[in-house]
Amino acid sequence: MAKFQTLAEAVAENLRDGDTAAFEGFTHLIPHAAAHEAIRQGRRDLTLVRMTPDLVYDQMVGMGMARKLIFSYAGNPGVGLLRRVRDAIEKGWPNPVEIEEHSHAAMANAYEAGAAGLPCAVFRGYRGAGLAEVNPNIRSITCPFTGETLAAVPAIRPDVAFIHAQKANRRGDVLIEGIVGVQKETVLAARRSVVTVEEIVADFDDVHPNACVLPHWTVTSIVEIPGGAHPSYAHGYYPRDNAFYLAWDKIATDRDGFLAWMKTNVLESGPGAFAGRVAALNGRG
Template identity: 40%
Template sequence: MSTKLTTLAEAVRTLVRDGDQVVLGAGLEQAIPFAAAHEIIRQGKRNLTSVAPISDMVGDMLIGAGCIAKVVGAWMGNVSAGLGHNYRRAVEQGLPHPIAIEDYSNFTLALALWAGAYGAPYVPVRTILGSDIMASNPKILKAEDPYTKTPIALIPPLRPDVAFLSVQRAAANGDSHVWGNLGVMQEAGMAAERVILLADQIVASEVIASDPNRVIVPGFRVAAVVHTPCGQHPSPLAGHWKRDGDFFTDYHRLSREPESFQAWLKEWVFEPGSPEGYLAKLGRRVEALRIREQALSVPANYGAS
């Protein structure tokens, strides 16, 4: 069996290109692949488009590091504290450089990824009719429902170049298990041209095959698998890691000014140098975040005879 296992540095170097449209944080508030954002920053990727369905502070730090040229999404910030300071500076002051905004609601962004995943030319929806989004995003068209003759909005498909997905466990062939709040992980993974998995655990393919319903993106759609224990920190990962609320709060405070944000980048991104260095810097904090409670699901019988 061929292996797709690689290092995070190699995956980012070979699979993320300047100018790419990238999804990070498709699990909404859980399973955000922060380790991938750190590596993108370290490698100095530029002119990226961030597809941001509640990406928490991961998109904000990429903006502050100068990696992002455009945001496609509804919101960019820190769920624990509010709108991201780097995002605000880029929009209002053009610092570190101006960024473009392609506005969606969270729901219509999810529909756009769904359309990309299923090859649909558009998705009809009524929820944003009359909103400012119709005026700010010329890609969303107004049309007439051919059945009811009432107005509808047409959401175009999103087909990102790269999707980073954090999962609880994966096999070397790219099959994986993920559970908890999935957000739009499946839609993002199936819509993207290249999928990179950040796996908390690497397991035998037989483990994944034992529960196929937890596989949201089949292995043949996956370009690379990276073993990154706690690679979603400070976001949570169901059954594995708790949310590090203090880390989010500290980031929001330190990103308020460009100088203190640069100091934060140096301390938490550049000096650690790798996912392993980041874990070492977290030290005892890691064990305090590990979920120890057992709340197991009831086994499912897949027997057929």
């Protein structure tokens, strides 16, 4: 059953050293505020799982939190490299990071298998692709009904999932609108889940029938953090901060410059800063 907490409480209770943790959101509703709190609390030795790891994992890897990444495509969307991730993989700074790379389809199917309590995901994929040559967790299976050769990957079952959403009601149900990636499947697959939201409301009014609603019994903790997805966007609340994605490429280039930025904007900051950043962003619009 969902309980309402501060961000510091939710992270302290649900994220532990050595966990497999997923911070999910596909271009939209990326849980940056939750990731920053995890950085402030100094978690270590994590296996970080994410479709399209972008700035949020560049920051977490650069702060030495990860021992392994399970992912599909790593980059700064529309800009280029994840410089801190590349430094960790190629040069072991600030610590070596193991990688397990998949396609988007494999990750989505693996989350869905985890949500269903299955040991693996079976799907059509990886035909003619070379990833199986470097990833031993990509295997093949013969369909017992058709004889067709299919791809198989292990189910993803995180210890803890973090997502951001637009609203939660006072009962603890969560409403996600706009682009939905694998947030629903990630929460259902995880043993524990923390959902940060733009606002807590009495109830959901005039919700369209295809809206994604996570019922309160699927969620461990709910935290109200206005602006908690910045610099990604939250449909109906604020746009994507494209200027920040461009700026990040320069911030992350240099180790010392990166650490100085993180000290000022994450370690010595708090979740309340996100609302101010979004207010400034909306003001620019």
